[in-house]
Amino acid sequence: MLAIIKLKFFFEKYGFQVSSRLADKLGMRVTNVRLFFIYISFVTVGLGFGVYLTLAFWIRLKDLIRSKRTSVFDL
Template sequence: MITELRHFFERHGFYVCSRLADKLGMRATNVRLFFIYISFVTAGLGFGLYLTMAFVIRLKDLIRGKRSSVFDL
């Protein structure tokens, strides 16, 4: 059952890449590799943005001193 499901998705999923490659006049393997590389790049950009924002927030907390109570004004 699992192999039938896998073959179904491979047959229909790869058909999208094959048809797009035919329209663009490219090889289907190059289109598949492009989609794989783009997925890694977009995941990496999100993670890099997360780390940058965490660094900026941490830096802001270090620069701006926190007050322990209202009476420290």
Template sequence: MKWFQKTKYFFEKHGFEVSSRLADRLGMKAKNVRLFFIYVTFATFGVWFAVYLTLAFLLRLKDLIYTKRTSVFDL
């Protein structure tokens, strides 16, 4: 049971905030987006889990490439 807690903590800590960022973009609650991914993943046998991981990867890349600078002198 200890490994389950460690795995859960890892995914909660490194979840890349895909659901909350997508919910902000769509103007929804993050809880509803998470429930959508959970239900659709069970309905389609894991295809949407792959979509979720792809979104996480793309959002992470976007964060690494595009950083908002506060002034011109931050270069």
């Protein structure tokens, strides 16, 4: 149980103050740095979804332009 408390203390001391340390080094407010991280996370999720939709549209468009022939007599 003591090891878990030490691990929690370690993460609270060194892990959770990333945005405040970064804000101090850059000379910014902490809230602006946190908002930047939130916006970037939404952009990365949206970017992946946008690429997926673009590729799906591209494949669908390719199938519409190039018709599939089932036999030789469809010429």
